[in-house]
Amino acid sequence: MDYEAALDASLQRLHDEGRYRTFIDIERRKGHYPQAVWRRPDGTERDITVWCGNDYLGMGQHPEVLAAMHEALDATGAGSGGTRNISGTTVYHKRLEAELADLHGKEAALVFSSAYIANDATLSTLRTIFPGLIIYSDALNHASMIEGVRRGGGAKRIFRHNDVAHLRELLEADDPAAPKLIAFESIYSMDGDFGPIREICDLAQEFGALTYIDEVHAVGMYGPRGAGVAERDGQMHRIDIINATLAKAYGVFGGYIAASARMVDAIRSYAPGFDLHHLAAARRRGRCRCLRPHPQDRAAPARRPATPCPDPEDAAQGAGPADHRPWQPHRARPCGQPGPLQDAVGHAAGTVWNLRPADQFPDRSARHRTPALHALAGA
Numbered sequence: 001m002d003y004e005a006a007l008d009a010s011l012q013r014l015h016d017e018g019r020y021r022t023f024i025d026i027e028r029r030k031g032h033y034p035q036a037v038w039r040r041p042d043g044t045e046r047d048i049t050v051w052c053g054n055d056y057l058g059m060g061q062h063p064e065v066l067a068a069m070h071e072a073l074d075a076t077g078a079g080s081g082g083t084r085n086i087s088g089t090t091v092y093h094k095r096l097e098a099e100l101a102d103l104h105g106k107e108a109a110l111v112f113s114s115a116y117i118a119n120d121a122t123l124s125t126l127r128t129i130f131p132g133l134i135i136y137s138d139a140l141n142h143a144s145m146i147e148g149v150r151r152g153g154g155a156k157r158i159f160r161h162n163d164v165a166h167l168r169e170l171l172e173a174d175d176p177a178a179p180k181l182i183a184f185e186s187i188y189s190m191d192g193d194f195g196p197i198r199e200i201c202d203l204a205q206e207f208g209a210l211t212y213i214d215e216v217h218a219v220g221m222y223g224p225r226g227a228g229v230a231e232r233d234g235q236m237h238r239i240d241i242i243n244a245t246l247a248k249a250y251g252v253f254g255g256y257i258a259a260s261a262r263m264v265d266a267i268r269s270y271a272p273g274f275d276l277h278h279l280a281a282a283r284r285r286g287r288c289r290c291l292r293p294h295p296q297d298r299a300a301p302a303r304r305p306a307t308p309c310p311d312p313e314d315a316a317q318g319a320g321p322a323d324h325r326p327w328q329p330h331r332a333r334p335c336g337q338p339g340p341l342q343d344a345v346g347h348a349a350g351t352v353w354n355l356r357p358a359d360q361f362p363d364r365s366a367r368h369r370t371p372a373l374h375a376l377a378g379a
Ligand SMILES: Cc1ncc(COP(=O)(O)O)c(C=O)c1O
Pocket: 114, 115, 116, 117, 119, 142, 144, 185, 188, 189, 214, 216, 217, 244, 245, 246, 247, 253, 254, 255
């Protein structure tokens, strides 16, 4: 085979279809979020505003987050020591997982190197744990969920986006005794709309199905403690497995699931690909903690969350879960002053480019390309 020609042909196909990937060389400047410098291919530089970032609150630059990472680096060095299966599980992993479990009011959590891996590994592993499992998946679920559902093999049903009537039809058509799982998102990354969490939980209860939600774009942004839309809507206790990321509102990278201790233990034991570097765990815990509202911001009781989530810090300070106010991103001690980006995400909590009118996006592939364009448009 002429391998070079095959490479050329495959790349040309992408050019012809307008799907060839181009990266923009961006250098962020600590303390100037969301400003950055764009290094052009010819070596020249230009100041830009990154309107399409997922570090919604600038937490990737927060002093407490950076300090937590420096502390771990100074205390333990840079190496992870191996995979978590051998010598790589550290106190940082354990503390972060306890923090995340507590955030979501679950018994346990399991960290992965990204939410993509967490979705893929968990959904594909559930097939092994529950033989004959039928997965009902929203048509606009993220690629990582699609991949997990696909890779696990077995029966799957795709319901029309946010269409609970269609979901009901599909559930009714299957064997009532078959194990079932409904997989959906709280905020859809492509369209920025919300999933009907309560209605899906109602159906799951009626048909004896497990629920799996992706809260990647919602954690740190919604809910009295920033645990997501399910927390905001009082539905978090009805979700069996919550997936989220530490790479967006929490500012760096890494993903996780939160669930019952038994569920997490089974996934931990069967899933390929769960792992996370200890320094990342350390800094993420720093970020997670400082994204919670300040105790002084909780002084005036405003709303009782439907699922009380005891917070050790609250207990120490004499504040109960009923003291939580609705979550307000600008109170979350972001880096510097709240700016237009934080303002925008505070209202939309989707990727900022999703705020543009739908008619500017003739098709989904065009939408995929807009983040890069917006980075330049902000210049
Ligand atoms: C809905 C959704 N789920 C999962 C992911 C994967 O998150 P991560 O960046 O942590 O891999 C993304 C990434 O953008 C996403 O939009």
